Amino acid sequence: MKHRARAFTMRYAVIGTPIEHSQSPWIHRCFAAQLGEHIDYAPLQAPLDGFAACARRAD
Numbered sequence: 758m759k760h761r762a763r764a765f766t767m768r769y770a771v772i773g774t775p776i777e778h779s780q781s782p783w784i785h786r787c788f789a790a791q792l793g794e795h796i797d798y799a800p801l802q803a804p805l806d807g808f809a810a811c812a813r814r815a816d
Contacts, residue, residue, distance in 0.1 A: 769798040770815050772808060776800045 767789075771781040782798040789796040803811035 766795045766797050768815075769796060770801045771798070772801045772803045772811055772815070774803055774805055776802050 769785060771779050773779070777800070779800050782800055785798045786796060789798075799815075801811055801815055
């Protein structure tokens with residue numbers, strides 16, 4: 758089965774505090790590149806009491 762690449766960029770994020778240590782964006786970008794997918798995967802710093810507001814801003 759041949760994988761067909763999308764013509765658009767999918768957006769993803771990992772949200773947390775602290776977030777600097779996360780390898781998730783790098784891992785997912787590498788995986789997507791192997792599949793020929795175009796993604797934007799960003800780490801987003803969110804205060805402990807501000808997850809919902811951060812998630813809304815990321816949309």
